[in-house]
Amino acid sequence: MVNDPITKIMQDASEIVRYDEVGIPLSIREGLLSAYPNHRALCHWHEDIEWVYIRSGQMNYYMNGKRVLLNTGEALMVNSRQMHYGYSENGQDCDFIRILCHPKIFITNSVLYQSYIAPVLSNPSLEYLHLKPEFPEDAEALQLLPEILRIKKEHPAAYEIEAAALLSLLWCRLLRSHPMMPNEAAAKPKEPDLLVQRDMVSYIYSHYSESINLDEIAAAGKVCRNKCCQIFRRYLNQSPIDFLNHYRLEVSCHLLNNTKLSIAEICTACGFNHQSYYSKIFLRTYSCSPRDFRKRTEEKTSAEISEKD
Structure with missing residues (x-):
């Protein structure tokens, strides 16, 4: 009953929550x-x-x-x-x-x-x-x-x-x-930058498969490039492009584990323009190539099936 490491995300950055029993939240x-x-x-x-x-x-x-x-x-x-x-x-x-x-x-x-x-x-x-x-x-x-x-x-x-x-x-x-109930005197409105951050993150989740750039991410939040980078650094400790690539890699892991798509097809589906670049940052992130990652998953699945039998 270990948590599924692939978090399912909607286009507005909300999680698709999978409940244990249908109809019981x-x-x-x-x-x-x-x-x-x-x-x-x-x-x-x-x-x-x-x-x-x-x-x-x-x-x-x-x-x-x-x-x-x-x-x-x-x-x-x-x-x-x-x-x-x-x-x-x-x-x-x-x-x-x-x-x-x-x-x-x-x-x-x-x-x-x-x-x-x-x-x-x-x-x-x-x-x-x-x-x-x-x-x-x-x-x-x-x-x-x-x-x-x-x-x-x-x-x-x-x-x-x-x-x-x-x-x-x-x-x-x-x-x-605990002071959980609202106190009108102490209540503070949500920081505008948080709303901007949500808009930019939502844009990335919606358009990761396309060839998007920093200008387009910033435009989604209606801010300039510098402000965009400042918000990502402040709230996510990453640059916008690093965040984009991290999400693309997450999606690629899911595709490697759950589809028969080729490495080249997965690379394109996740928005990477060049397979060599995809393989390079995959290796840097997971310490193995996409091909080896898929092979390890297949071997692990086969071992688990053998144990059950």
């Missing part, structure tokens, strides 16, 4: 950062509330230009519609639990939802909560997240009801111990 997974290319997930957002619990190692987490270091035993709640991703700064692996739940899973009563859920989701001051075991008010929350995974793995009858109930209890405890 809940995803409970465990994962390793090493399963992601360069130990780095794609920058994205979604309507769901996200919980990340660190079982071992460390994870750097990005939200709207802010960076948080998560250590073993700590957790993060990411509010709805925040631009975010997890990554390793030094190649260190991290074993984590990731839980996504759509806010509608809390809808049991419209009055309760409007009183205790909707205001938090629209609170511009609440981008995330960082939960630490040394804080008594966080202790119960940090116990509930692994418990939700345990229930999912044991899969008793109607486990989804119990998992949703524990998430509701978790929400209640945090409402009592």
Whole structure:
């Protein structure tokens, strides 16, 4: 049940969330950062509330230009519609639990939802909560997240009801111990540069297969080239072209693993003009050629099938 390292992204940079059960907006997974290319997930957002619990190692987490270091035993709640991703700064692996739940899973009563859920989701001051075991008010929350995974793995009858109930209890405890409700006096509007960043990232996700350049990425955000580069450096610690190539490589990995397309066809489908350049940056990123990457995946799949037989 390891998290799929290929994050599915819509053209507006939102993630296509795959829930565990059809019709139940809940995803409970465990994962390793090493399963992601360069130990780095794609920058994205979604309507769901996200919980990340660190079982071992460390994870750097990005939200709207802010960076948080998560250590073993700590957790993060990411509010709805925040631009975010997890990554390793030094190649260190991290074993984590990731839980996504759509806010509608809390809808049991419209009055309760409007009183205790909707205001938090629209609170511009609440981008995330960082939960630490040394804080008594966080202790119960940090116990509930692994418990939700345990229930999912044991899969008793109607486990989804119990998992949703524990998430509701978790929400209640945090409402009592953290300033989650909006405070009009303290509320700050979202930085304009964050909206520009989302527009430029969305443009890359929509047009990666085309021959796009820095001017076109900047134009998507209605900024000049210099401002475009500043925003990418500030919020994503990458140049716009590096970000573009990173996404193209992610897509190419998915195509290498899941299609019979030739290396040349994959190169073209991902927007690379020259196969030699594609192979060069692939090797630099993954320490192997696209051909060897595909071969390793095929060998791993064959070994897993043999074990099952």
